Amino acid sequence: MYFWFVVSMWIHLLAAITWIGGLLFITMVIVPTLRMPEMRANALVLLRVTGRKFQRIAYASLVTLVATGTTNLFFKAGSWDAVGSVLPTTYGHLLT
DSSP states (O other): OHHHHHHHHHHHHHHHHHHHHHHHHIIIIIHHHHTSGGGGGGHHHHHHHHHHHHHHHHHHHHHHHHHHHHHHHHHHHSSHHHHHHHTTSHHHHHHO
């Protein structure tokens, strides 16, 4: 069971890294590049195309985060019955 918890945690972390990394790339690389005067004419089209390409990755990452997060909660609580006792705690409030 510990092995699957570690696998689930790694997949969860990779999905979070992918999602946050993509957002940071768009805001720290793409947007400043598009502010250059020679890029202004194509800025809106390039930002729209980049956003649509990233949208698929972002949705896949979000679905992965929800699935592995639920799995991690199950592994942390020990059973589905114990999940109900975790949610009223401070950790459960932070999680929700």
